[in-house]
Amino acid sequence: MAFARSRQALAIAGVLGLALGVTACGTGNDKKSGNASKPECAPYAKYQGHDGKKVTIYSSIRDIEADRLDQSWKQFEDCTGIDIDHEGSGEFEAQLGVRVDGGNAPDLAFIPQPGLLKRFVDSGKIKEVGADTKAMAEQNFTPDWLKYSTVNGKLYGVPLGSNVKSYVWYSPKTFKEKGWTVPTTWDELISLSDKIAASGTKPWCAGIESGDATGWPATDWIEDVLLRTQGVEVYDQWTTHGIPFNDPKVADAVDKAGTILKNEKYMNGGFGGVKSIATTSFQEAGTPITTGKCAMHRQASFYANQWPQGTKVAEDGDVFAFYFPAVDPAKGKPVLGAGEFVSAFADRPEVQAVQTYLASGEYVNSRAKIGDWLSANKKLDINNVPNPVDKLSVQILQDPKTEFRFDGSDLMPAAVGAGTFWKGMVDWINGKDTTTVLNGIESSWK
Amino acid sequence: MEFDFAAEQPKFLMLMYGLIAFVAVVGGLLLLLDVVPTWFARRREERLVAAVASGAPLPRRRKPREGAIAIFFLLPTLLFLAVGLVVPAIRTTLLSFMDKDSSNWVGLANYAWMFSEDSIVRVLINSLIWVLLVPLVATAFGLIYAVLVDKARFESVAKSLIFLPMAISFVGAAIIWKFVYAYRGDGDQIGLLNQIVVSLGGEPKQWLLESPLNTLLLIVIMIWIQAGFAMVVLSAAIKAIPADIVEAARLDGVSPWQMFWQITMPSIRPAVIVVVVTLSIATLKVFDIVRTATNGNYDTSVIANEMYNQAFRYGEPGQGSALAVFLFVLVIPIVIYQIRNLRQQREG
Numbered sequence: 001m002a003f004a005r006s007r008q009a010l011a012i013a014g015v016l017g018l019a020l021g022v023t024a025c026g027t028g029n030d031k032k033s034g035n036a037s038k039p040e041c042a043p044y045a046k047y048q049g050h051d052g053k054k055v056t057i058y059s060s061i062r063d064i065e066a067d068r069l070d071q072s073w074k075q076f077e078d079c080t081g082i083d084i085d086h087e088g089s090g091e092f093e094a095q096l097g098v099r100v101d102g103g104n105a106p107d108l109a110f111i112p113q114p115g116l117l118k119r120f121v122d123s124g125k126i127k128e129v130g131a132d133t134k135a136m137a138e139q140n141f142t143p144d145w146l147k148y149s150t151v152n153g154k155l156y157g158v159p160l161g162s163n164v165k166s167y168v169w170y171s172p173k174t175f176k177e178k179g180w181t182v183p184t185t186w187d188e189l190i191s192l193s194d195k196i197a198a199s200g201t202k203p204w205c206a207g208i209e210s211g212d213a214t215g216w217p218a219t220d221w222i223e224d225v226l227l228r229t230q231g232v233e234v235y236d237q238w239t240t241h242g243i244p245f246n247d248p249k250v251a252d253a254v255d256k257a258g259t260i261l262k263n264e265k266y267m268n269g270g271f272g273g274v275k276s277i278a279t280t281s282f283q284e285a286g287t288p289i290t291t292g293k294c295a296m297h298r299q300a301s302f303y304a305n306q307w308p309q310g311t312k313v314a315e316d317g318d319v320f321a322f323y324f325p326a327v328d329p330a331k332g333k334p335v336l337g338a339g340e341f342v343s344a345f346a347d348r349p350e351v352q353a354v355q356t357y358l359a360s361g362e363y364v365n366s367r368a369k370i371g372d373w374l375s376a377n378k379k380l381d382i383n384n385v386p387n388p389v390d391k392l393s394v395q396i397l398q399d400p401k402t403e404f405r406f407d408g409s410d411l412m413p414a415a416v417g418a419g420t421f422w423k424g425m426v427d428w429i430n431g432k433d434t435t436t437v438l439n440g441i442e443s444s445w446k
Numbered sequence: 447m448e449f450d451f452a453a454e455q456p457k458f459l460m461l462m463y464g465l466i467a468f469v470a471v472v473g474g475l476l477l478l479l480d481v482v483p484t485w486f487a488r489r490r491e492e493r494l495v496a497a498v499a500s501g502a503p504l505p506r507r508r509k510p511r512e513g514a515i516a517i518f519f520l521l522p523t524l525l526f527l528a529v530g531l532v533v534p535a536i537r538t539t540l541l542s543f544m545d546k547d548s549s550n551w552v553g554l555a556n557y558a559w560m561f562s563e564d565s566i567v568r569v570l571i572n573s574l575i576w577v578l579l580v581p582l583v584a585t586a587f588g589l590i591y592a593v594l595v596d597k598a599r600f601e602s603v604a605k606s607l608i609f610l611p612m613a614i615s616f617v618g619a620a621i622i623w624k625f626v627y628a629y630r631g632d633g634d635q636i637g638l639l640n641q642i643v644v645s646l647g648g649e650p651k652q653w654l655l656e657s658p659l660n661t662l663l664l665i666v667i668m669i670w671i672q673a674g675f676a677m678v679v680l681s682a683a684i685k686a687i688p689a690d691i692v693e694a695a696r697l698d699g700v701s702p703w704q705m706f707w708q709i710t711m712p713s714i715r716p717a718v719i720v721v722v723v724t725l726s727i728a729t730l731k732v733f734d735i736v737r738t739a740t741n742g743n744y745d746t747s748v749i750a751n752e753m754y755n756q757a758f759r760y761g762e763p764g765q766g767s768a769l770a771v772f773l774f775v776l777v778i779p780i781v782i783y784q785i786r787n788l789r790q791q792r793e794g
Contacts, residue, residue, distance in 0.1 A: 215743075
């Protein structure tokens with residue numbers, strides 16, 4: 001009996017092994033070869049000579065956006081013969097460290113936090129960009145943008161995508177019906193909020209729940225308000241710990257944000273009181289605008305992806321965004337934004353070729369055409385950006401008068417920027433006072 | 447959204463590879479476990495047959511071969527234990543005495559930080575509440591349930607009902623209960639708990655925001671999962687009480703109360719200890735529930751969750767390792783107690 005059974009098991013194992021072998025043959029070794037001679041491959045001539053090489057990329061980009069990425073460099077792969085293998089992870093920030101420390105670093109990573117990038121530079125893991133890449137980056141990006149990936153005068157990454165965070169989403173239709181006008185100053189914003197509140201609608205919507213990143217949308221609020229009340233110099237001091245986190249100027253900004261966020265009359269359309277902000281997911285926070293339960297939602301350009309299907313995003317459509325007004329327009333037009341940086345953990349020639357290509361005008365235009373994406377790259381042709389809010393963002397980013405500042409929490413050390421600051425904001429929304437929260441965050445910044 | 451099978455083909459292919467690889471590995475292991483002892487048995491059989499045929503004295507069962515088989519099976523385990531447990535444990539302990547770059551020794555600074563930082567002290571207190579409440583309540587609940595349904599009419603159905611949550615992962619359970627606790631400001635409540643409160647005329651609450659109530663509500667999730675385990679083990683122990691003892695007690699005229707305390711409890715004491723110890727260890731390690739339900743916000747964090755955050759998200763491997771070592775130290779006495787207990791039972 002036992003013998004018969006083991007024969008049976010042997011047969012099963014044999015069949016399985018065979019199946020495994022066959023499927024392995026099916027996908028293995030279909031080397032891509034360069035088609036340098038084709039006319040459409042002319043722009044890729046300088047990336048030639050790496051036929052059959054493979055470059056791995058690790059990022060936080062998944063699902064549809066990841067498919068769009070694969071699509072965006074398809075022609076590059078076909079023409080150069082380099083096989084780009086992209087892997088997206090929802091745990092990117094935590095897992096990147098694990099992979100790098102474990103000796104399993106990707107060739108390239110799209111790092112959205114300059115603070116995290118600096119950590120890997122300090123531990124000697126990220127390679128300085130090559131000469132070609134550096135030339136390409138300096139040609140296509142403003143020094144401001146390159147500053148975020150520069151450590152001790154050396155460039156360790158090139159900017160890729162960008163977003164603009166200083167937006168207030170609203171419904172042009174509703175505004176027209178009710179006779180509300182888009183505010184252009186902070187005072188107008190507040191009087192409009194009062195007017196809407198008096199009419200019985202909650203003027204604002206907000207939500208800061210975002211899984212293990214809960215709290216980040218509130219940090220954007222604080223950063224945006226600080227830029228408006230104190231200007232870019234104080235903001236830069238704050239993000240680099242030149243002034244303490246709990247400086248009175250910062251406390252003022254937090255309190256000013258609190259006049260909206262912690263105002264029971266303003267908050268939180270369709271979800272409940274102020275405290276519901278903490279448990280409302282950032283994805284669904286703005287959706288009551290489409291049903292008229294609230295009027296405004298301060299969120300970045302990428303929120304365009306979160307509207308329910310069939311919502312028309314346009315200046316005369318169901319939803320659109322206006323610039324989060326400055327307190328004193330005479331003091332300039334500060335804009336908060338963010339983006340990711342392409343950093344290399346290997347310096348093989350084909351890795352450098354891909355890194356250079358991702359900083360090029362060809363790449364950003366090829367990615368932008370696919371949709372819902374933008375970059376601060378100067379070569380980006382605005383006509384290639386289909387989404388109207390993205391168009392507006394490109395205009396803002398390319399406007400030389402814009403005072404752009406990178407998301408502060410991303411610049412701070414992770415323990416603060418992705419730790420106590422997020423947690424502190426959750427506590428703040430949940431009822432803790434400004435001083436206690438800011439003191440707590442300051443004490444964690446070592 | 448339309449689902450295009452052709453476009454998703456690479457993902458399905460990947461899924462198939464995963465399944466095949468899983469079957470191949472697990473099947474291979476099972477095969478190995480089946481074939482190797484059979485092969486040895488057959489060799490022995492052949493030798494016996496040969497010995498009998500030739501009329502020579504039967505060969506004695508040779509001990510060394512048994513030892514070789516034992517080592518054959520033990521070696522991979524020992525190797526995996528070393529690679530997967532011993533080395534990391536030593537490394538973690540070393541890291542806990544180092545700074546955030548894991549390059550300079552800082553002595554006990556990380557441990558001092560653990561007990562001086564308010565938010566971390568809160569984490570330690572939360573873990574204490576967890577480890578006190580979950581094993582006790584889950585065991586008590588399982589025990590009462592096991593006694594009540596014992597020899598009842600629909601015993602198996604009743605038992606499966608409470609055992610079902612065991613089949614759900616911690617993450618799944620946390621998501622289910624997050625919906626139970628969900629809150630909507632106005633309009634229809636989508637959360638069961640708030641709907642009950644509203645239909646009784648109360649005001650809906652944001653359950654997960656209020657400390658320390660929220661920690662207790664998370665503990666309910668763990669108890670919900672683990673009570674089934676306690677019930678199954680204890681029920682088996684109750685059934686194993688010799689019938690003559692129960693009968694003798696009945697003849698002596700004990701009340702159900704006396705029966706429980708004088709007969710049932712002493713008889714199943716070892717099983718109760720096993721359940722409490724197992725649940726204690728599982729509770730100390732609890733991570734998924736907290737991470738899924740609140741991510742440690744609103745003062746609900748526990749050691750394992752904070753350890754992960756510190757080490758992997760905030761780039762403070764020293765502080766994370768210190769928390770890990772502390773957790774390890776907490777588990778050790780429970781494990782030693784368990785081992786001693788098992789040994790005593792075997793001897794007794």
